[in-house]
Amino acid sequence: MARTPRNTLSSELVVRTALQVMETKGADGFSLRGVAAELGVGPMALYTYFRNKDDLYDAIRDHLMALMPPPPADLPWPEQVRAICRDLRVLMLEHPCLAQLLASRPLSGHETARVAEGLLSVLRSSGLDPETAARTHTTLFTFVLGATTWEIQMTVEQSDPDALRRLRASMESLSSREFPTVVELAPELARTSGGQQQFDYGLDLLLAGLTARTPS
Amino acid sequence: MARTPRNTLSSELVVRTALQVMETKGADGFSLRGVAAELGVGPMALYTYFRNKDDLYDAIRDHLMALMPPPPADLPWPEQVRAICRDLRVLMLEHPCLAQLLASRPLSGHETARVAEGLLSVLRSSGLDPETAARTHTTLFTFVLGATTWEIQMTVEQSDPDALRRLRASMESLSSREFPTVVELAPELARTSGGQQQFDYGLDLLLAGLTARTPS
DNA sequence: ACCTGAACACCGTTCAAGT
DNA sequence: ACCTGAACACCGTTCAAGT
16 A cells, blocks of 8 residues: 555564454455555565565464463462463454464464463473473463364354354254254354353363362 | 266265365365366356355365264263264364364354264253253364364474474574473473374363263 | 566456357 | 356466666
């Protein structure tokens, strides 16, 4: 859009613009060409700062992870774990593209490491041995990723009236003789596809299982 | 590829060919044009059987969900839940595209409903009320989705030697003063990014939390 | 180092037309 | 109903060239 004079580009500016494009047009509508157009440069100008599209994705992810608040101190460790998981969910809801960025790329980068350090150190200081701490970190992370990805996807789906109508139609076409429980619980299933209460339910199950096996 | 004479196309054949293309070229390399080429027809021929690409995705997902075995009878309900979750993970590992198909589209279709009916009916007959059964179903489903998506992604990443080299380099560039726990647990974190043992660890935490709150 | 311009080999989907 | 062919508005990336 805006003409950018020479030598005013930077990886910082590219990342900020890329993030803006992602939040405007959605993760699907995102393209390198779109970012370049927004910056008023040719598509190839971006390759000065990033090796390829995935490399830019990594940078955007780390840029967003910088927004994660530090883990709260002076709380029992299960409460600290709960806070970190909730914060990550909130950040993903505020920036829906983060879900896809986290799911499709391995964790790397300074800010991503900072977040991992926060959760891992809480788990370690709670008395878990190295292997169990790592297992628990991966379990918590993938739980938040799965639950929130689903929540975001269902929110997107329910905002499209046409898709919602087709979904209802396909639900009602199910035989209540063949699938009695699905048909009976259809309203509950729709309600539990997202929300803080649903998230906390799953998180509490994990924490209950976790505290049950820790010595303290 | 093979020339298909007229009137030999069907939605079944399109779905089977689409699945074959997905498993050959991967979910990223998949395209409607590629499926059409494989069938020896023009791209527009597919639109006779599917409204658009998403519609075909739904059909492929349901086609794969048909491969889910029925829940084993004559076992305590936690064991039945465990078996269903493990079966879903195995199916996703055997057909990696299933992970993306499940994560990006709402659940619909006959075979998808069949799988949901299996898990939901186990949860209901264990004594859970309708709302808790639905919450638990969503929690278990999103857990399997998140854990297995992560496992698949990390496997893909580790099979690319170039990506693996860059990942190691970025890990080693982390300051062990700034992120002592991440650096210390790097080997454990790499090891717990997948595998049956890691999956069972998370699943057992959820089941432990669940059995702790059920009356029986 | 930083950026352009043309080109390559692709996409999903619409539209009008044929059988 | 079933399928073609041309067209539209896009992609990411390579390559050679300019400053």
